[in-house]
Amino acid sequence: MAEQKRARTLPLRKTQPRQRSRPVVDLNVLNDRLGYFVRRLQVWVFQDFVRRLSPIDISPAQFSVLVVIDANRGLSQAELATTLAIERARLVRLLNHLERRGLTQRLPSSGDRRRHALQLTRDGQAILARAKALAEDHEAALRQKLSAERYQVLLELLQEF
Amino acid sequence: MAEQKRARTLPLRKTQPRQRSRPVVDLNVLNDRLGYFVRRLQVWVFQDFVRRLSPIDISPAQFSVLVVIDANRGLSQAELATTLAIERARLVRLLNHLERRGLTQRLPSSGDRRRHALQLTRDGQAILARAKALAEDHEAALRQKLSAERYQVLLELLQEF
DNA sequence: TATTGTTATACTCTATAACTATA
């Protein structure tokens, strides 16, 4: 994806009638749309995360799945899907992929024979440990990009959401 | 998507000792990841936007394209793509779609024969007017969901980003 | 009847590469 230069506050042109506060391209109502800026941030976050975890080839969705399985060993696919707002059907393929890589397992659930009890393999736990370290680097980069204060305020606001 | 109540640092509840404040499923490190919550919010925003603009069948990306073309008549596809962080290749298909619906036009650019000068048709302007009204409803819904104060703080923080 | 996991389909989006016509 293309680099996103906001131009909005970029001091690129030397002489611009109304100073360089005027954007090169007018965003019009988008300038007052929270949804627009949330998407821009989300795109940045996603790309930085993917780049940093590329050595172990773990996507944001895969990371969240590994984290939640590890913290809730034996939970079902339906519970996992609901928790992470992933479609049940999509989760099936995601788990197939992780299982093929030898990171997760579907064990028979005691009691309800419809369910699978999910858990990580040893390899899965090892990958998760590396993933968590890299994800912390990513989070640190995000904190630096936003400034520590803004990061903190944002995190607290969004946690309540 | 599932409703997400975070409960973690909310000063909203008066007394919440150790009751059902504990989530059914443990999110582990995800609880401290800004990126995770940004995605949750982004998903909510996207779905609400799509639902509200479904009567005129305009997606968030299409909306942003119409807005920026209208506010910058004659700009090129490359400029538009860079501004909105859309891939050049993706923008081609997006504009093909809007053009087939009779909402946008690619006119010859004076001077550089490689470029197209983009502009809205009359129908495009009419649709954009309706889209802006519906998008304002969406924004109002978002403001209510977050509370007016949180909405304002978030908007100001993210605008600087 | 409802739920769990699964398969299938269609559509959108992202990420690339390569091509053409201009500059």
Next chain:
DNA sequence: TATAGTTATAGAGTATAACAATA
């Protein structure tokens, strides 16, 4: 050589519907 627009392709992600096994 570089840029603007285009085509093509592969892989994710989203949204549905339907099915078998089980509750």
